[in-house]
Amino acid sequence: MTIITFVQGDITDQHVDAVVNAANSSLLGGGGVDGAIHRAGGPAILDACRALRASHYGKGLPTGKAVATTAGRLPARWVVHTVGPVFSRQEDRSDLLASCYRESLRVADELGARTVAFPAISTGVYRWPMEDAARIAVETVRAAETAVEEVRFVLFDERAYEAFASQ
Template sequence: MVAIEVVRGDITRFAADAIVNAANSRLLGGGGVDGAIHRAGGPAILAECRALRASSLPDGLSAGDAVATTAGNLPARWVIHAVGPVYSTVEDRSAILRSAYTRSLEVADDLEARTVAFPVISAGIYGWPHADAARQAVSAVRGSGTAVETVTFVAFADEMADLLRAALDA
């Protein structure tokens, strides 16, 4: 069973086998966590993302899916780019959000990663309510069946760290 931890910090400085990027479907960088990972990781990450777009992912990566690249200058071996859904008040997209986590862990298993760090996917510009985003994240990881030994949720703000801890305790 995977151990789950919560820390407050900057995911771009977190040492793990793999860190997860809350990416957009284009895989070419963006704002928030995505932009921070691309900036801190350097040009190697973007180069691999462009190569993926030019070969196996010409239309981008679908919401709920994940793919890995190098981690460039980051203190990790890989970046797993996961695309979460945009929050909707008229359509339940929870299964897509959970899939972004479980697909990330499947990719991590393929890489034989033992430690993985996640941000909270879809909780930024994609508008997912923070408390539910934390619950969905914890639920997805707990139900994943991954061979990853430790998942660490790296929260940029104290509020999110508290919500993740509450979801773990529930």
């Protein structure tokens, strides 16, 4: 059974096997969590992402999918990049958000990762309401069949921490 923990802090400081990056589809860095992971991890992550773009993901990583790279200088072994959906009031994209968590855990299992740190995917510039994102994330991880022993949700601020920890 997977243990789920909640931490308020910086995901780039987490000593885990795999850190999940809320990436953009280009895989080439961006703002928020994505930018922080690329800055803290250094050029090795960007180099690995460029190699993925040149091989399997020429058009970018599709929303809801996940792929792994080195973690560079991060205190983790790997970064699992996943592309969250942009929130829409007109279209229910909950299944795509849930897929980010399921696919990230699937990739972590393939890597042999036992500890995984997740951010609050899609809650920044993609504007997903925090409470709904927390519900989807925690329910999805609880229901996932995975060999991962600990899933750590690393939330940047108190509001996010409270939304996730209350699930």
